[in-house]
Amino acid sequence: MIAYKSAFFAANNRELIRKAKKRTSNTEDSLVNNMWAYLLISAVSGLIAFKLALILYRRRKYPEPHFDWESIDLDEISFPENFLWGTATAAHQIEGNLTNNWTVHEENKNLEKSGEACNHWNLWKDDFQMLTDLGLTSYRFSIEWSRLEPEEGSWNNEAMDIYSQMIDDLISRRIRPTVTLHHFSHPVWWEEKGGFADENNLDHFLSYCERVFDALSDRVDVWCTINEPTVFSTMGYTLGQFPPGKRSIRLTLKVMRNLMRGHAMVYRSLKSKRPEVRIGIAKNVTLFDPLNRWSPIDWPVSRLLDWLWNGAWRKGIITGKMLFSKIPQAKDSLDFVGLNYYTHFLTGLFMPTSTDELEFAKRPHEIATEFGYPMYAEGFRRAIEFVAPLNVPIEITENGVADAQDSLRPEHLKRHLWIISEAIKEGYNITSYHHWSLMDNFEWAEGYSMRFGLHEVDFNTQKRTLRPSGELYRSIIHNSKSK
Ligand code: BGC
Numbered sequence: 001m002i003a004y005k006s007a008f009f010a011a012n013n014r015e016l017i018r019k020a021k022k023r024t025s026n027t028e029d030s031l032v033n034n035m036w037a038y039l040l041i042s043a044v045s046g047l048i049a050f051k052l053a054l055i056l057y058r059r060r061k062y063p064e065p066h067f068d069w070e071s072i073d074l075d076e077i078s079f080p081e082n083f084l085w086g087t088a089t090a091a092h093q094i095e096g097n098l099t100n101n102w103t104v105h106e107e108n109k110n111l112e113k114s115g116e117a118c119n120h121w122n123l124w125k126d127d128f129q130m131l132t133d134l135g136l137t138s139y140r141f142s143i144e145w146s147r148l149e150p151e152e153g154s155w156n157n158e159a160m161d162i163y164s165q166m167i168d169d170l171i172s173r174r175i176r177p178t179v180t181l182h183h184f185s186h187p188v189w190w191e192e193k194g195g196f197a198d199e200n201n202l203d204h205f206l207s208y209c210e211r212v213f214d215a216l217s218d219r220v221d222v223w224c225t226i227n228e229p230t231v232f233s234t235m236g237y238t239l240g241q242f243p244p245g246k247r248s249i250r251l252t253l254k255v256m257r258n259l260m261r262g263h264a265m266v267y268r269s270l271k272s273k274r275p276e277v278r279i280g281i282a283k284n285v286t287l288f289d290p291l292n293r294w295s296p297i298d299w300p301v302s303r304l305l306d307w308l309w310n311g312a313w314r315k316g317i318i319t320g321k322m323l324f325s326k327i328p329q330a331k332d333s334l335d336f337v338g339l340n341y342y343t344h345f346l347t348g349l350f351m352p353t354s355t356d357e358l359e360f361a362k363r364p365h366e367i368a369t370e371f372g373y374p375m376y377a378e379g380f381r382r383a384i385e386f387v388a389p390l391n392v393p394i395e396i397t398e399n400g401v402a403d404a405q406d407s408l409r410p411e412h413l414k415r416h417l418w419i420i421s422e423a424i425k426e427g428y429n430i431t432s433y434h435h436w437s438l439m440d441n442f443e444w445a446e447g448y449s450m451r452f453g454l455h456e457v458d459f460n461t462q463k464r465t466l467r468p469s470g471e472l473y474r475s476i477i478h479n480s481k482s483k
Helices: 002-061 101-108 120-134 157-172 188-192 199-216 229-237 249-273 298-319 378-390 409-425 468-481
Strands: 084-088 138-142 176-182 222-227 278-284 287-290 336-340 344-347 394-398 430-436 455-458 463-466
Touching (some): 084 176, 101 188, 138 430, 229 249, 229 298, 249 278, 278 394, 287 378, 298 344, 409 468
Parallel strands (some): 287 344
């Protein structure tokens, strides 16, 4: 009986222990489950809190000001006595009848052909009279490498002589020649070697620049090495809309670095020849703002693009390091910075990958320019603030708007000049303004559809007509000079 009882108790105990164990393991399981759920909830809410904090931080750090322009007196502007008033052009856009990387691209991509352009190569004397009539004191234009060295190593001295005559003529008009050495175009033979995509090609670029410098620097004091390196590299190698029409991020980064190397090489060499000249670069500062300022996606996209477009370049000049490469000779390689400003881009997740897909977003109250992007003069001030840490004088080397009817340009001009005037009052060292452009011209991939001129050009007759905005600019210059 005792044995039976103890067997019974033993069995009962085992059963109790088993049940107890099961209960414990159920409790443990649910504890573990709860812990995971808790961790997950904490991680997600931590992430949300972090993202929100980051958004709040970025909203504060990168404000996007918009002014009530109605309440601003745009006539309240003043400029220093020695401030220079100018316009800007580029060889391929105005000279006409060239053979270069662009004409090949126009043919290959079946674009509108640059052809005769403004026939400026033959009409430059008349065009320079327009500069005088506007009262300008500086004129920014570019030299066409493909004219001077159409075949590798064979130089066209007659073409150099025409550029030399242009310089003399400008000086006799008391207009400062402001010369750009590379404005998007170069000889076909150099493009065939890979252009800026191959570092070995930079020696050719350097010897072209040295040659021009040797011929003209006795009269030209201010030089831009390269126009808009970031536009050149992204349009030609990411979006494929400029020659050579490629689409590769790897190549884009390579070209960006080589443009920096090319600029630095030219800067060092020309400075060693004549330390007294001033050498800079024309940098397009486009601002990237998030389309939705509360979006956790739009913010990183806009910061990344801003870094690639603007930040990496500025870091290159300040530190001599750019996009994971050391370019020590680039450090402090500017005597002035040329600032080209047009607009801001509102960026989100679905960014266009070619300009055909480009549909520019704009804020509801912003006015769209003919190009599609918004007029955002407030951003001009931000662009000035962006280049200020370079600690060199700022020359505005380009600013303007496509507007065939001239309905927006007067307001555009006034707002942007007001921004400069305010910035100067607050201590920014801005020494010149060059309006883009003197006259309508060949607008690259857009052909002749975009009209940026203070003068309208009839491309059938080559007649130039001053637009009302041109008259406005003339009177602003006149008033400023007579103050
Ligand atoms: C370029 C000019 C161009 C202008 C208007 C600038 O990016 O330097 O060549 O015509 O913008 O689009």
